Amino acid sequence: xxxxxxxxxxxxxxxxxxxxxxxxxxxxxxxxxxxxxxxxxxxxxxxxxxxxxxxxxxxxxxxxxxxxxxxxxxxxxxxxxxxxxxxxxxxxxxxxxxxxxxxxxxxxxxxxxxxxxxxxxxxxxxxxxxxxxxxxxx
Numbered sequence: 331x332x333x334x335x336x337x338x339x340x341x342x343x344x345x346x347x348x349x350x351x352x353x354x355x356x357x358x359x360x361x362x363x364x365x366x367x368x369x370x371x372x373x374x375x376x377x378x379x380x381x382x383x384x385x386x387x388x389x390x391x392x393x394x395x396x397x398x399x400x401x402x403x404x405x406x407x408x409x410x411x412x413x414x415x416x417x418x419x420x421x422x423x424x425x426x427x428x429x430x431x432x433x434x435x436x437x438x439x440x441x442x443x444x445x446x447x448x449x450x451x452x453x454x455x456x457x458x459x460x461x462x463x464x465x466x467x468x
Contacts, residue, residue, distance in 0.1 A: 335394060338461045343390035345457050346450065350386065353446030361439050368433055393417065397458050410459025414452040422447035 354362070362369045370378075397413055423444055430440035 334462060335398060338394040338398075338458055339391045341461060342394050342454060342458055343387055345454055346390050346393075347383075347386050349450035349453060353443075353450060357446060358439070358442055361442070365435060365439075368435060393454065394458055394462075397455075398462060401459075401462060403464070406459040406463045407456060410455040410457070411452055412455070413459065414455025415448075417455065418448040418451040422451060 397410075400413070402409060426440050426443040426447065429435065429443075430437065
């Protein structure tokens with residue numbers, strides 16, 4: 331079980347970082363650039379990038395840990411997607427809603443952040459569920 335946890339953690343970290351880059355570093359980067367008073371410049375962000383890595387490492391480990399503790403004997407894909415939805419409702423939806431309330435950003439940016447993060451979390455749930463499928467018995 332420890333091996334499966336570590337492999338799942340590493341894969342979840344890579345998928346989450348890649349997904350976050352796709353959403354925030356690619357899809358939404360031009361929008362972020364329109365609000366220089368809300369976000370750091372790319373150069374300024376780079377000096378803190380190690381904190382982004384640490385945060386994603388912690389989140390990925392927690393994601394896998396919670397998934398494994400609640401895993402049921404049910405189809406893996408549905409279970410993974412359900413877990414992704416639960417985590418999205420716990421993290422992405424309220425976080426970006428709160429950011430919208432306290433920062434002067436347009437609603438379309440907050441909506442796109444929520445959509446992007448929810449997609450990443452659904453994908454992450456599916457990947458973690460796949461990696462933690464019960465072994466097939468014959």
